[in-house]
Amino acid sequence: MNESVEIRKKLLAMQAELQQRLQQTQSEERHEVEEGDDTTAQLWQVSEVRDGLNDEAIAELRDIGRALERLDSGDYGICTRCGETINPARLEALPHAEFCIACAE
Secondary structure (H helix, E strand, O other): OOHHHHHHHHHHHHHHHHHHHHHHHHHHHHHHHHHOOOOHHHHHHHHHHHHHHHHHHHHHHHHHHHHHHHHHHOOOOEOOOOOOEOOHHHHHHOOOOOOOHHHHO
């Protein structure tokens, strides 16, 4: 199978997993607020943690979307800062990486 097809499948699977996780945390938060068993302070603390996790998931979704765009345009695997090729091992570990290791540091 074509390498770009495999990369696309991996990115889309990551995207679907993140979207599902976001939907689940939103559903759990609504359920906790409806039940109201916890104190306000506990709910606030849980909400703060979830907000941080959700922000990370949203940022990763945005990165995945940009990686899919680079794949479509033929720029996937090229550092968006310096234009050098991103190490394949880095892309294997982080398929939505847009910077080479040197530029990421």
